[in-house]
Amino acid sequence: DTAVSQTPKYLVTQMGNDKSIKCEQNLGHDTMYWYKQDSKKFLKIMFSYNNKELIINETVPNRFSPKSPDKAHLNLHINSLELGDSAVYFCASSHRTSLETQYFGPGTRLLVL
Amino acid sequence: AQSVSQHNHHVILSEAASLELGCNYSYGGTVNLFWYVQYPGQHLQLLLKYFSGDPLVKGIKGFEAEFIKSKFSFNLRKPSVQWSDTAEYFCAVGSGNTGKLIFGQGTTLQVKP
Numbered sequence: 644d645t646a647v648s649q650t651p652k653y654l655v656t657q658m659g660n661d662k663s664i665k666c667e668q669n670l671g672h673d674t675m676y677w678y679k680q681d682s683k684k685f686l687k688i689m690f691s692y693n694n695k696e697l698i699i700n701e702t703v704p705n706r707f708s709p710k711s712p713d714k715a716h717l718n719l720h721i722n723s724l725e726l727g728d729s730a731v732y733f734c735a736s737s738h739r740t741s742l743e744t745q746y747f748g749p750g751t752r753l754l755v756l
Numbered sequence: 757a758q759s760v761s762q763h764n765h766h767v768i769l770s771e772a773a774s775l776e777l778g779c780n781y782s783y784g785g786t787v788n789l790f791w792y793v794q795y796p797g798q799h800l801q802l803l804l805k806y807f808s809g810d811p812l813v814k815g816i817k818g819f820e821a822e823f824i825k826s827k828f829s830f831n832l833r834k835p836s837v838q839w840s841d842t843a844e845y846f847c848a849v850g851s852g853n854t855g856k857l858i859f860g861q862g863t864t865l866q867v868k869p
Contacts, residue, residue: 674855676855683861684862685859685862686859691855691856693855698854735800744790744805745802747799747800749798
């Protein structure tokens with residue numbers, strides 16, 4: 644009964660490839676997020692969707708495209724992967740406002756060679 | 757722009773020692789404050805949060821934090837740490853109604869048995 648799940652857990656790929664990371668939550672939340680954690684463990688928000696609508700879009704290259712087919716899913720597609728994309732990507736979900744706790748997935752460790 | 761600063765990057769303590777991790781933020785408006793913890797190999801989970809009311813908040817596992825508005829601080833404390841408290845600790849600030857969280861750079865706590 645995992646609350647927020649991500650697949651895959653590990654992803655090793657070559658520069659220039661396109662890859663996707665999937666996220667699903669079964670908490671009934673209406674808002675989902677993608678965060679990037681760099682090698683220094685610094686967490687930075689990338690995107691947020693509320694009811695399939697994009698509400699946060701930080702300064703992220705156009706190569707990153709989130710897709711939310713429904714409230715329970717938020718996938719992250721990355722085109723033309725670069726070395727600097729290597730990081731841990733965390734999905735999270737919550738009810739919309741910042742008053743609510745965000746529940747995080749286990750993370751996807753992406754390594755671009 | 758909002759920012760969150762955690763002063764201690766790496767803290768090493770012996771079991772039973774007292775813990776205080778510093779967190780300062782820069783934002784002039786109403787904020788919601790969080791401490792998240794990431795145990796080795798696990799996802800981030802909420803330790804405690806402050807929205808309003810009593811500035812001293814208690815969280816799970818004996819942790820507490822005090823919001824001092826005049827100092828823009830939200831320091832995390834525990835009177836007596838255990839080996840199982842070894843983890844990464846992240847302070848975060850939320851504001852507005854988008855659910856956007858700004859995280860500090862994290863503090864690695866290592867507790868020696």
